[in-house]
Amino acid sequence: MTTDICHQSGLISVELAREQLLEAIAPLSETETLPLEQACGRVLAKPAQAQLDLPPCDNSAMDGYALCGESDTSLQLVGKSLAGHPFSGAIGAGECVRITTGAPLPAGADRVVMQEQAELQGDSLTLHRAPKTGEHIRRRGEDVRSGETLLDTGTALKVPDIALLAAAGVAQVTVVRRVRAALLSIGDELRSLNTPAAELGEGNIYDSNRIAIKAALAQLNLDIVDLGCLPDEPRAIRDGFLAARESADIIVTSGGVSVGEADFTRTVLEELGQLELWRLAIKPGKPFAFGHLPRENGRALFFGLPGNPVSALVTLYQLVLPALEKLKGVSDENRQPPIQCRARLLNPIAKKPGRLDYQRGCTWRDCDGQQVVQSTGVQGSHILSGFSRANCFIVLPREGGNCDTGDWVTIEPFRAPLV
Numbered sequence: 001m002t003t004d005i006c007h008q009s010g011l012i013s014v015e016l017a018r019e020q021l022l023e024a025i026a027p028l029s030e031t032e033t034l035p036l037e038q039a040c041g042r043v044l045a046k047p048a049q050a051q052l053d054l055p056p057c058d059n060s061a062m063d064g065y066a067l068c069g070e071s072d073t074s075l076q077l078v079g080k081s082l083a084g085h086p087f088s089g090a091i092g093a094g095e096c097v098r099i100t101t102g103a104p105l106p107a108g109a110d111r112v113v114m115q116e117q118a119e120l121q122g123d124s125l126t127l128h129r130a131p132k133t134g135e136h137i138r139r140r141g142e143d144v145r146s147g148e149t150l151l152d153t154g155t156a157l158k159v160p161d162i163a164l165l166a167a168a169g170v171a172q173v174t175v176v177r178r179v180r181a182a183l184l185s186i187g188d189e190l191r192s193l194n195t196p197a198a199e200l201g202e203g204n205i206y207d208s209n210r211i212a213i214k215a216a217l218a219q220l221n222l223d224i225v226d227l228g229c230l231p232d233e234p235r236a237i238r239d240g241f242l243a244a245r246e247s248a249d250i251i252v253t254s255g256g257v258s259v260g261e262a263d264f265t266r267t268v269l270e271e272l273g274q275l276e277l278w279r280l281a282i283k284p285g286k287p288f289a290f291g292h293l294p295r296e297n298g299r300a301l302f303f304g305l306p307g308n309p310v311s312a313l314v315t316l317y318q319l320v321l322p323a324l325e326k327l328k329g330v331s332d333e334n335r336q337p338p339i340q341c342r343a344r345l346l347n348p349i350a351k352k353p354g355r356l357d358y359q360r361g362c363t364w365r366d367c368d369g370q371q372v373v374q375s376t377g378v379q380g381s382h383i384l385s386g387f388s389r390a391n392c393f394i395v396l397p398r399e400g401g402n403c404d405t406g407d408w409v410t411i412e413p414f415r416a417p418l419v
Protein backbone atom coordinates (compact mmCIF):
# COMPACT_ATOMS: atom_id res chain seq x y z
CA MET A 1 0.00 0.00 0.00
CA THR A 2 1.59 3.27 -1.09
CA THR A 3 -0.60 5.72 0.75
CA ASP A 4 -2.50 5.76 3.96
CA ILE A 5 -4.07 7.97 6.52
CA CYS A 6 -2.09 11.14 6.99
CA HIS A 7 -1.73 11.31 10.75
CA GLN A 8 -1.37 15.05 10.77
CA SER A 9 -4.68 15.73 9.09
CA GLY A 10 -6.53 12.49 9.88
CA LEU A 11 -7.64 12.42 6.24
CA ILE A 12 -7.64 9.13 4.34
CA SER A 13 -5.92 9.18 0.97
CA VAL A 14 -8.14 8.83 -2.09
CA GLU A 15 -6.13 5.81 -3.27
CA LEU A 16 -6.57 3.99 0.02
CA ALA A 17 -10.25 4.90 0.17
CA ARG A 18 -10.81 3.44 -3.32
CA GLU A 19 -8.96 0.29 -2.36
CA GLN A 20 -10.99 -0.14 0.82
CA LEU A 21 -14.25 0.56 -0.98
CA LEU A 22 -13.50 -2.10 -3.57
CA GLU A 23 -12.46 -4.59 -0.91
CA ALA A 24 -15.68 -4.03 1.00
CA ILE A 25 -17.91 -4.71 -2.02
CA ALA A 26 -18.99 -8.11 -3.33
CA PRO A 27 -20.50 -8.24 -6.83
CA LEU A 28 -24.22 -8.98 -7.00
CA SER A 29 -24.81 -12.68 -7.61
CA GLU A 30 -28.37 -12.67 -9.01
CA THR A 31 -28.65 -12.84 -12.79
CA GLU A 32 -31.27 -12.53 -15.50
CA THR A 33 -31.45 -13.52 -19.14
CA LEU A 34 -32.24 -10.72 -21.56
CA PRO A 35 -32.73 -10.24 -25.29
CA LEU A 36 -29.44 -8.83 -26.60
CA GLU A 37 -31.07 -5.57 -27.62
CA GLN A 38 -31.87 -4.80 -23.97
CA ALA A 39 -28.41 -5.63 -22.69
CA CYS A 40 -26.24 -2.62 -23.54
CA GLY A 41 -24.46 -1.41 -20.39
CA ARG A 42 -25.21 -4.62 -18.52
CA VAL A 43 -22.52 -7.00 -17.28
CA LEU A 44 -22.21 -10.58 -18.55
CA ALA A 45 -22.77 -13.22 -15.86
CA LYS A 46 -21.92 -16.01 -18.32
CA PRO A 47 -19.52 -16.00 -21.26
CA ALA A 48 -21.05 -15.45 -24.71
CA GLN A 49 -20.16 -17.89 -27.50
CA ALA A 50 -20.27 -17.40 -31.26
CA GLN A 51 -23.02 -19.40 -32.95
CA LEU A 52 -21.32 -19.31 -36.35
CA ASP A 53 -18.18 -18.31 -38.19
CA LEU A 54 -17.79 -14.66 -39.12
CA PRO A 55 -17.74 -14.05 -41.99
CA PRO A 56 -19.93 -17.12 -42.46
CA CYS A 57 -18.48 -17.75 -45.96
CA ASP A 58 -15.75 -16.41 -48.22
CA ASN A 59 -17.18 -13.26 -49.76
CA SER A 60 -16.29 -10.17 -51.71
CA ALA A 61 -15.04 -6.96 -50.09
CA MET A 62 -15.87 -4.93 -53.21
CA ASP A 63 -18.42 -4.47 -55.95
CA GLY A 64 -16.78 -5.95 -59.06
CA TYR A 65 -16.08 -9.29 -60.68
CA ALA A 66 -14.96 -12.60 -59.19
CA LEU A 67 -12.49 -14.54 -61.26
CA CYS A 68 -10.41 -17.64 -61.22
CA GLY A 69 -6.61 -17.70 -61.42
CA GLU A 70 -4.36 -15.41 -63.39
CA SER A 71 -6.49 -14.92 -66.45
CA ASP A 72 -6.12 -13.13 -69.69
CA THR A 73 -7.17 -9.54 -69.69
CA SER A 74 -10.40 -10.56 -71.38
CA LEU A 75 -12.98 -12.72 -69.56
CA GLN A 76 -16.41 -14.19 -70.21
CA LEU A 77 -19.22 -13.12 -67.81
CA VAL A 78 -21.18 -16.25 -66.76
CA GLY A 79 -23.48 -15.01 -64.00
CA LYS A 80 -23.85 -12.90 -60.87
CA SER A 81 -23.57 -13.25 -57.12
CA LEU A 82 -25.41 -10.61 -55.11
CA ALA A 83 -25.53 -10.33 -51.31
CA GLY A 84 -28.47 -12.61 -50.45
CA HIS A 85 -28.49 -14.19 -53.95
CA PRO A 86 -25.36 -16.34 -54.42
CA PHE A 87 -24.22 -17.72 -57.77
CA SER A 88 -25.02 -21.42 -57.70
CA GLY A 89 -22.48 -22.70 -60.22
CA ALA A 90 -18.70 -22.75 -60.37
CA ILE A 91 -16.33 -20.75 -62.54
CA GLY A 92 -13.22 -21.78 -64.40
CA ALA A 93 -10.31 -20.12 -66.15
CA GLY A 94 -11.33 -17.31 -68.48
CA GLU A 95 -14.69 -16.85 -66.72
CA CYS A 96 -15.96 -14.24 -64.30
CA VAL A 97 -19.06 -13.50 -62.23
CA ARG A 98 -20.50 -10.11 -61.39
CA ILE A 99 -20.27 -9.79 -57.58
CA THR A 100 -21.37 -7.23 -54.98
CA THR A 101 -19.85 -6.39 -51.59
CA GLY A 102 -20.63 -9.15 -49.10
CA ALA A 103 -21.89 -11.61 -51.72
CA PRO A 104 -20.59 -15.20 -51.44
CA LEU A 105 -17.58 -15.97 -53.58
CA PRO A 106 -18.56 -18.47 -56.30
CA ALA A 107 -16.89 -21.91 -56.25
CA GLY A 108 -13.67 -21.76 -58.27
CA ALA A 109 -13.13 -18.02 -57.79
CA ASP A 110 -9.98 -16.93 -55.98
CA ARG A 111 -9.85 -13.16 -56.47
CA VAL A 112 -12.02 -10.12 -57.11
CA VAL A 113 -11.37 -7.12 -59.28
CA MET A 114 -13.07 -3.83 -58.46
CA GLN A 115 -15.47 -2.69 -61.14
CA GLU A 116 -13.49 0.57 -61.50
CA GLN A 117 -10.54 -1.53 -62.70
CA ALA A 118 -12.41 -3.38 -65.44
CA GLU A 119 -14.80 -2.66 -68.27
CA LEU A 120 -17.80 -4.76 -69.24
CA GLN A 121 -19.07 -4.74 -72.80
CA GLY A 122 -21.93 -7.16 -73.29
CA ASP A 123 -20.70 -10.41 -71.72
CA SER A 124 -17.05 -9.61 -72.18
CA LEU A 125 -14.96 -8.15 -69.36
CA THR A 126 -11.66 -6.40 -70.00
CA LEU A 127 -9.31 -6.03 -67.02
CA HIS A 128 -7.28 -2.82 -66.64
CA ARG A 129 -4.96 -4.61 -64.22
CA ALA A 130 -4.48 -8.22 -63.11
CA PRO A 131 -5.70 -8.81 -59.50
CA LYS A 132 -3.59 -10.92 -57.12
CA THR A 133 -4.68 -14.21 -55.57
CA GLY A 134 -7.05 -13.52 -52.65
CA GLU A 135 -7.47 -9.85 -53.56
CA HIS A 136 -10.66 -8.30 -52.12
CA ILE A 137 -11.74 -11.59 -50.58
CA ARG A 138 -12.93 -11.74 -46.95
CA ARG A 139 -12.32 -15.25 -45.65
CA ARG A 140 -14.78 -17.39 -43.75
CA GLY A 141 -14.06 -17.28 -39.98
CA GLU A 142 -11.28 -14.68 -40.23
CA ASP A 143 -13.03 -12.52 -37.63
CA VAL A 144 -14.72 -15.08 -35.36
CA ARG A 145 -14.85 -18.88 -35.16
CA SER A 146 -18.06 -20.74 -34.34
CA GLY A 147 -18.07 -21.80 -30.66
CA GLU A 148 -15.39 -19.25 -29.72
CA THR A 149 -15.90 -17.34 -26.46
CA LEU A 150 -16.42 -13.81 -27.63
CA LEU A 151 -16.82 -12.05 -24.31
CA ASP A 152 -16.18 -13.30 -20.81
CA THR A 153 -18.14 -13.08 -17.60
CA GLY A 154 -17.58 -9.65 -16.11
CA THR A 155 -17.67 -7.72 -19.39
CA ALA A 156 -19.77 -4.56 -19.35
CA LEU A 157 -21.44 -4.61 -22.76
CA LYS A 158 -20.64 -1.63 -24.95
CA VAL A 159 -22.20 -0.84 -28.31
CA PRO A 160 -19.41 -2.60 -30.32
CA ASP A 161 -19.89 -5.69 -28.09
CA ILE A 162 -23.60 -5.69 -28.90
CA ALA A 163 -22.72 -5.48 -32.61
CA LEU A 164 -20.29 -8.41 -32.28
CA LEU A 165 -22.75 -10.61 -30.39
CA ALA A 166 -25.60 -9.82 -32.75
CA ALA A 167 -23.45 -10.64 -35.80
CA ALA A 168 -22.39 -13.91 -34.16
CA GLY A 169 -26.01 -14.96 -33.57
CA VAL A 170 -26.16 -14.41 -29.80
CA ALA A 171 -29.80 -13.50 -29.31
CA GLN A 172 -29.89 -13.61 -25.51
CA VAL A 173 -27.34 -12.99 -22.80
CA THR A 174 -27.22 -13.78 -19.10
CA VAL A 175 -26.32 -10.66 -17.17
CA VAL A 176 -26.04 -9.53 -13.57
CA ARG A 177 -29.31 -8.03 -12.39
CA ARG A 178 -29.57 -4.26 -12.19
CA VAL A 179 -28.28 -2.51 -9.10
CA ARG A 180 -31.03 -0.81 -7.09
CA ALA A 181 -29.98 2.59 -5.76
CA ALA A 182 -31.93 4.65 -3.24
CA LEU A 183 -31.38 8.41 -3.35
CA LEU A 184 -31.90 10.85 -0.54
CA SER A 185 -31.07 14.49 -0.01
CA ILE A 186 -30.73 15.92 3.45
CA GLY A 187 -31.17 19.56 4.37
CA ASP A 188 -33.83 21.89 5.77
CA GLU A 189 -32.94 24.47 3.15
CA LEU A 190 -33.73 22.24 0.17
CA ARG A 191 -36.79 22.71 -2.01
CA SER A 192 -38.13 20.78 -4.96
CA LEU A 193 -37.74 22.19 -8.47
CA ASN A 194 -41.54 22.38 -8.57
CA THR A 195 -41.35 25.41 -6.30
CA PRO A 196 -41.24 28.60 -8.39
CA ALA A 197 -38.12 30.66 -7.67
CA ALA A 198 -40.27 33.58 -6.47
CA GLU A 199 -41.77 31.35 -3.76
CA LEU A 200 -38.48 30.20 -2.24
CA GLY A 201 -37.97 31.42 1.34
CA GLU A 202 -34.81 33.17 2.43
CA GLY A 203 -31.86 30.75 2.33
CA ASN A 204 -33.83 28.09 0.46
CA ILE A 205 -32.11 26.46 -2.50
CA TYR A 206 -33.15 23.85 -5.01
CA ASP A 207 -32.33 20.22 -4.30
CA SER A 208 -30.10 20.11 -7.37
CA ASN A 209 -27.87 17.28 -6.12
CA ARG A 210 -30.64 14.70 -6.18
CA ILE A 211 -31.57 15.62 -9.74
CA ALA A 212 -27.93 15.54 -10.90
CA ILE A 213 -27.10 12.29 -9.09
CA LYS A 214 -30.25 10.72 -10.46
CA ALA A 215 -29.29 11.76 -14.00
CA ALA A 216 -25.82 10.27 -13.52
CA LEU A 217 -27.06 6.97 -12.10
CA ALA A 218 -29.74 6.67 -14.78
CA GLN A 219 -26.96 6.74 -17.40
CA LEU A 220 -25.35 3.82 -15.60
CA ASN A 221 -28.34 1.50 -15.97
CA LEU A 222 -29.35 1.49 -12.30
CA ASP A 223 -32.85 1.08 -10.94
CA ILE A 224 -33.40 4.22 -8.93
CA VAL A 225 -35.63 4.58 -5.90
CA ASP A 226 -35.93 8.32 -5.30
CA LEU A 227 -36.77 8.80 -1.64
CA GLY A 228 -36.82 12.58 -1.85
CA CYS A 229 -35.51 15.02 0.64
CA LEU A 230 -35.18 14.72 4.43
CA PRO A 231 -35.01 17.53 7.00
CA ASP A 232 -32.03 17.95 9.30
CA GLU A 233 -33.65 15.86 12.05
CA PRO A 234 -32.13 12.64 13.34
CA ARG A 235 -35.47 10.86 13.63
CA ALA A 236 -36.54 11.67 10.07
CA ILE A 237 -33.09 10.74 8.78
CA ARG A 238 -33.27 7.46 10.70
CA ASP A 239 -36.66 6.62 9.14
CA GLY A 240 -35.38 7.60 5.70
CA PHE A 241 -32.31 5.39 6.01
CA LEU A 242 -34.43 2.45 7.23
CA ALA A 243 -36.74 2.79 4.22
CA ALA A 244 -33.75 3.09 1.89
CA ARG A 245 -32.08 0.07 3.45
CA GLU A 246 -35.07 -2.13 2.63
CA SER A 247 -35.41 -1.00 -0.98
CA ALA A 248 -31.87 -0.85 -2.31
CA ASP A 249 -28.43 -2.37 -2.75
CA ILE A 250 -26.85 1.03 -2.36
CA ILE A 251 -27.98 4.22 -0.69
CA VAL A 252 -26.63 7.52 -1.99
CA THR A 253 -27.26 10.57 0.16
CA SER A 254 -26.09 14.13 -0.15
CA GLY A 255 -25.60 16.66 2.62
CA GLY A 256 -25.32 16.62 6.38
CA VAL A 257 -22.12 14.59 6.39
CA SER A 258 -19.74 17.21 7.75
CA VAL A 259 -19.31 18.44 11.33
CA GLY A 260 -21.97 21.15 11.66
CA GLU A 261 -24.55 21.03 14.42
CA ALA A 262 -27.23 20.07 11.88
CA ASP A 263 -25.13 17.34 10.19
CA PHE A 264 -26.60 13.97 11.26
CA THR A 265 -25.82 11.67 8.33
CA ARG A 266 -22.79 10.09 9.93
CA THR A 267 -24.21 9.71 13.43
CA VAL A 268 -27.39 8.02 12.13
CA LEU A 269 -25.31 5.74 9.92
CA GLU A 270 -23.22 4.75 12.95
CA GLU A 271 -26.36 4.15 14.98
CA LEU A 272 -28.02 1.89 12.39
CA GLY A 273 -24.97 0.28 10.81
CA GLN A 274 -21.31 0.76 10.22
CA LEU A 275 -19.26 3.76 9.12
CA GLU A 276 -16.20 2.41 7.31
CA LEU A 277 -14.63 5.51 5.81
CA TRP A 278 -15.04 9.19 6.55
CA ARG A 279 -13.02 12.30 5.73
CA LEU A 280 -10.76 11.86 2.76
CA ALA A 281 -7.83 13.87 1.45
CA ILE A 282 -9.82 14.92 -1.60
CA LYS A 283 -10.81 18.37 -2.78
CA PRO A 284 -13.63 18.91 -3.19
CA GLY A 285 -15.40 16.22 -1.18
CA LYS A 286 -13.51 15.90 2.10
CA PRO A 287 -16.42 14.73 4.29
CA PHE A 288 -17.34 11.81 1.97
CA ALA A 289 -18.58 8.85 4.04
CA PHE A 290 -18.87 5.16 3.20
CA GLY A 291 -20.41 2.40 5.26
CA HIS A 292 -23.24 -0.07 5.28
CA LEU A 293 -26.61 -0.69 6.86
CA PRO A 294 -27.28 -4.32 7.76
CA ARG A 295 -30.74 -5.81 7.15
CA GLU A 296 -32.27 -9.24 7.53
CA ASN A 297 -31.14 -10.53 4.13
CA GLY A 298 -27.76 -8.84 3.75
CA ARG A 299 -26.89 -5.17 3.78
CA ALA A 300 -27.19 -1.95 1.85
CA LEU A 301 -24.00 -0.09 0.98
CA PHE A 302 -24.04 3.52 2.05
CA PHE A 303 -22.39 6.44 0.24
CA GLY A 304 -22.74 9.77 2.01
CA LEU A 305 -21.81 12.50 -0.45
CA PRO A 306 -21.09 16.02 0.78
CA GLY A 307 -23.85 18.57 0.22
CA ASN A 308 -21.78 21.07 -1.76
CA PRO A 309 -22.89 20.39 -5.34
CA VAL A 310 -19.46 20.11 -6.94
CA SER A 311 -18.23 17.93 -4.06
CA ALA A 312 -21.25 15.63 -4.46
CA LEU A 313 -20.59 15.03 -8.16
CA VAL A 314 -16.82 14.75 -7.85
CA THR A 315 -17.09 12.11 -5.12
CA LEU A 316 -19.85 10.31 -7.01
CA TYR A 317 -17.57 10.14 -10.04
CA GLN A 318 -14.26 9.42 -8.35
CA LEU A 319 -15.40 7.07 -5.59
CA VAL A 320 -18.94 5.76 -6.09
CA LEU A 321 -18.52 4.82 -9.76
CA PRO A 322 -15.60 2.40 -9.27
CA ALA A 323 -17.50 0.83 -6.40
CA LEU A 324 -20.61 0.52 -8.54
CA GLU A 325 -18.66 -1.15 -11.33
CA LYS A 326 -17.55 -3.82 -8.90
CA LEU A 327 -21.07 -4.25 -7.51
CA LYS A 328 -22.44 -4.58 -11.06
CA GLY A 329 -20.09 -7.51 -11.61
CA VAL A 330 -17.45 -5.91 -13.83
CA SER A 331 -14.33 -8.07 -13.45
CA ASP A 332 -10.97 -6.54 -12.52
CA GLU A 333 -9.61 -6.99 -16.07
CA ASN A 334 -12.66 -5.28 -17.53
CA ARG A 335 -12.67 -2.33 -15.17
CA GLN A 336 -11.64 0.79 -17.01
CA PRO A 337 -9.47 3.14 -14.97
CA PRO A 338 -9.80 6.80 -15.88
CA ILE A 339 -7.61 7.97 -18.73
CA GLN A 340 -5.09 10.53 -17.55
CA CYS A 341 -2.64 12.49 -19.65
CA ARG A 342 -0.41 15.53 -19.36
CA ALA A 343 -1.26 19.02 -20.50
CA ARG A 344 0.38 22.42 -20.40
CA LEU A 345 -1.28 24.76 -17.94
CA LEU A 346 -2.42 28.10 -19.39
CA ASN A 347 -2.95 29.89 -16.07
CA PRO A 348 -1.48 29.79 -12.57
CA ILE A 349 -3.34 27.70 -9.98
CA ALA A 350 -3.28 28.23 -6.25
CA LYS A 351 -3.18 25.04 -4.19
CA LYS A 352 -2.34 24.16 -0.60
CA PRO A 353 -0.70 20.80 0.09
CA GLY A 354 -2.89 18.29 1.94
CA ARG A 355 -5.63 17.08 -0.42
CA LEU A 356 -5.69 15.52 -3.90
CA ASP A 357 -7.42 18.23 -5.88
CA TYR A 358 -9.80 17.62 -8.79
CA GLN A 359 -10.01 21.12 -10.24
CA ARG A 360 -12.27 21.72 -13.19
CA GLY A 361 -10.65 22.65 -16.50
CA CYS A 362 -11.05 22.93 -20.24
CA THR A 363 -8.54 21.07 -22.38
CA TRP A 364 -7.85 21.15 -26.09
CA ARG A 365 -5.02 20.78 -28.55
CA ASP A 366 -3.52 24.13 -29.54
CA CYS A 367 -2.43 25.02 -33.06
CA ASP A 368 1.02 23.47 -32.44
CA GLY A 369 -0.63 20.16 -31.52
CA GLN A 370 0.17 20.56 -27.83
CA GLN A 371 -2.41 19.49 -25.23
CA VAL A 372 -3.21 22.52 -23.10
CA VAL A 373 -5.56 23.07 -20.19
CA GLN A 374 -7.13 26.12 -18.64
CA SER A 375 -8.80 26.29 -15.28
CA THR A 376 -12.49 27.22 -15.42
CA GLY A 377 -11.81 29.94 -12.86
CA VAL A 378 -12.95 30.12 -9.25
CA GLN A 379 -12.93 26.58 -7.89
CA GLY A 380 -15.30 26.74 -4.90
CA SER A 381 -17.30 23.58 -4.29
CA HIS A 382 -20.48 25.60 -4.86
CA ILE A 383 -19.35 26.90 -8.30
CA LEU A 384 -21.45 24.84 -10.70
CA SER A 385 -21.02 27.15 -13.70
CA GLY A 386 -17.31 26.29 -13.90
CA PHE A 387 -18.07 22.57 -13.65
CA SER A 388 -20.63 22.93 -16.41
CA ARG A 389 -18.03 24.63 -18.68
CA ALA A 390 -15.33 22.05 -17.93
CA ASN A 391 -14.42 19.00 -19.99
CA CYS A 392 -11.74 17.58 -17.68
CA PHE A 393 -10.36 17.46 -14.19
CA ILE A 394 -6.97 18.99 -13.51
CA VAL A 395 -5.61 16.43 -11.05
CA LEU A 396 -3.21 18.05 -8.61
CA PRO A 397 -1.29 15.70 -6.31
CA ARG A 398 -2.05 15.70 -2.62
CA GLU A 399 1.24 17.11 -1.41
CA GLY A 400 1.73 19.52 -4.32
CA GLY A 401 1.44 23.28 -4.00
CA ASN A 402 0.80 26.15 -6.43
CA CYS A 403 1.24 25.63 -10.16
CA ASP A 404 2.49 28.17 -12.68
CA THR A 405 1.51 28.96 -16.23
CA GLY A 406 3.46 26.59 -18.50
CA ASP A 407 3.70 23.77 -15.93
CA TRP A 408 2.86 20.28 -17.12
CA VAL A 409 -0.10 18.95 -15.13
CA THR A 410 -2.16 15.77 -15.14
CA ILE A 411 -5.62 15.98 -16.62
CA GLU A 412 -8.46 13.49 -16.67
CA PRO A 413 -10.93 14.07 -19.51
CA PHE A 414 -14.54 13.57 -18.41
CA ARG A 415 -16.21 10.29 -19.28
CA ALA A 416 -19.78 9.11 -18.80
CA PRO A 417 -21.78 9.98 -16.81
CA LEU A 418 -20.21 13.45 -16.70
CA VAL A 419 -20.51 13.82 -20.46
Ligand SMILES: Nc1nc2c(c(=O)[nH]1)N[C@H]1C(S)=C(S)[C@@H](COP(=O)(O)OP(=O)(O)OC[C@H]3O[C@@H](n4cnc5c(N)ncnc54)[C@H](O)[C@@H]3O)O[C@H]1N2
Nearest residue numbers: 185187207208209210255256257258263286306307308311
Ligand atom coordinates in the same frame (compact mmCIF):
# COMPACT_ATOMS: atom_id res chain seq x y z
N1 LIG B 1 -16.08 23.35 10.34
C1 LIG B 1 -16.08 22.69 9.18
N2 LIG B 1 -17.01 22.97 8.30
C2 LIG B 1 -17.03 22.33 7.11
C3 LIG B 1 -16.05 21.38 6.83
C4 LIG B 1 -15.07 21.08 7.83
O1 LIG B 1 -14.19 20.23 7.64
N3 LIG B 1 -15.16 21.76 8.99
N4 LIG B 1 -16.05 20.80 5.61
C5 LIG B 1 -16.60 21.58 4.55
C6 LIG B 1 -16.67 20.81 3.35
S1 LIG B 1 -15.17 20.50 2.63
C7 LIG B 1 -17.83 20.44 2.77
S2 LIG B 1 -17.77 19.68 1.24
C8 LIG B 1 -19.12 20.71 3.36
C9 LIG B 1 -20.03 19.49 3.31
O2 LIG B 1 -20.95 19.55 4.26
P1 LIG B 1 -22.21 18.62 4.37
O3 LIG B 1 -22.03 17.37 3.63
O4 LIG B 1 -22.53 18.52 5.79
O5 LIG B 1 -23.30 19.40 3.55
P2 LIG B 1 -24.33 20.48 4.08
O6 LIG B 1 -23.73 21.24 5.19
O7 LIG B 1 -25.60 19.83 4.27
O8 LIG B 1 -24.38 21.37 2.80
C10 LIG B 1 -23.25 22.00 2.28
C11 LIG B 1 -23.67 22.96 1.17
O9 LIG B 1 -24.29 22.24 0.14
C12 LIG B 1 -25.62 22.69 -0.10
N5 LIG B 1 -26.45 21.51 -0.39
C13 LIG B 1 -26.75 20.54 0.46
N6 LIG B 1 -27.57 19.64 -0.13
C14 LIG B 1 -27.79 20.07 -1.37
C15 LIG B 1 -28.56 19.58 -2.44
N7 LIG B 1 -29.27 18.45 -2.35
N8 LIG B 1 -28.56 20.26 -3.59
C16 LIG B 1 -27.86 21.43 -3.69
N9 LIG B 1 -27.11 21.94 -2.71
C17 LIG B 1 -27.07 21.28 -1.55
C18 LIG B 1 -26.00 23.33 1.21
O10 LIG B 1 -27.04 24.24 1.08
C19 LIG B 1 -24.70 23.95 1.65
O11 LIG B 1 -24.48 25.17 1.00
O12 LIG B 1 -18.96 21.12 4.70
C20 LIG B 1 -17.97 22.14 4.87
N10 LIG B 1 -18.00 22.61 6.21
Ligand code: MOO
Nearest residue numbers: 284285286311381
Ligand atom coordinates in the same frame (compact mmCIF):
# COMPACT_ATOMS: atom_id res chain seq x y z
O1 MOO C 1 -14.48 19.16 0.25
MO1 MOO C 1 -15.44 20.47 0.37
O2 MOO C 1 -16.05 19.69 -0.93
O3 MOO C 1 -13.86 21.25 -0.02
O4 MOO C 1 -16.10 21.90 -0.20
